[in-house]
Amino acid sequence: MSEAGQGGWRPGGGRHVLLAAHTGRHDIVDLARSSAARLARAGITVRVLADEAAELQIEGAEVVAADAEAARGAEIVMVFGGDGTFLRAAELARYSHAALMGVNLGRVGFLAETEPEAVEETLTAIEQCEYSVEKRLAIEVDVLDASGAVVDGTWALNEVSVEKAERSRVLDVVIAIDGRPLTSFGCDGVLFATPTGSTAYAFSAGGPVVWPDLEAILLVPSNAHALFARPLVTSPDSVLSVAVPPDGNRARVSADGRRALDVPDGGRVDVRRAARPVRVARVHPGSFGDRLVAKFGLPVRGFRDARRHDPGQELRPSRNVLMRDVVSLPGDRPGDGGAGPAREEVRGGTADPDA
Structure with a gap:
């Protein structure tokens, strides 16, 4: 918008x-x-x-x-x-x-x-x-205790993750949408992301890329031990919940990787649209x-523009960014039997700056 x-x-x-x-x-x-x-x-x-x-x-x-x-x-x-x-x-x-x-x-x-x-x-x-x-x-988060009372809260522009507190143990969760249980599984955590955050943590965990002008909330399980643990895209007006058992691994909440909260034993985390957008x-x-093309360097040259049509030969010679040298294909050098153009050596190279 x-x-x-x-x-x-x-x-x-x-x-x-x-x-x-x-x-x-x-x-x-x-x-x-x-x-x-x-x-x-x-x-x-x-x-x-x-x-x-x-x-x-x-x-x-x-x-x-x-x-x-x-x-x-x-x-x-x-x-x-x-x-x-x-x-x-x-x-x-x-x-x-x-x-x-x-x-x-x-x-x-x-x-x-x-x-x-x-x-x-x-x-x-x-x-x-x-x-x-x-x-x-943006999304708002309520952390509730076992009695259902709100004990803490935060917000996020990108994503909120509910993660296991102990790395050696699986986090058991029950997922609910609008107060109705949907599924349960063991996992490393559950991500709740906005469209803005779909290209961040959620994308790395296997979630979809969502155009930022679309209003929706994403739910992306992280390393779930279940058959039905695919990413979900829900209504922006839905309330997404994840509950943890009182006798299981403890959980914590991380918002945009900047704000951290603890989830009480047997507690629940509710995620909903924030009242105020960013x-x-x-x-x-x-x-x-x-x-997307510019930031991820996506290949947009179609197969019809390829110089060669056999599998694995569609790319022109290019610089190897790790070795700082030129990768050549058969036919690009004299004596290889091809008529490919001569290639100049590429030297140097720069790394992306720090975030």
């Missing part, structure tokens, strides 16, 4: 952008500083978090505590880092009307809007209020399919 950008954001009332950065890397700090300077020249007040202010050293920035008030009144929370930094910033933005805009300086960066080389274009879009805002479904700002046009 999306809406128009904030064109003419609070005319006369001033504009504010909160910066959140991975301050452990000098290149990220430098990029955040230069971006802050440009926003300030455009008359936009820059905020920084108190626990990052010393590392960023942005002159004239408004320093705020990293709490529920940090993003109130801000138009954008601009994130410099990988998906981990983005999820940390989401904890602040969800309490406000601010939209998250990420600059990917990590490995994959599915949540980020732009790459470092396009920062200037992104800053121009912020200055001119030329961006759209997507509303991303707002994500978008500048660059392009479909989610394009994002």
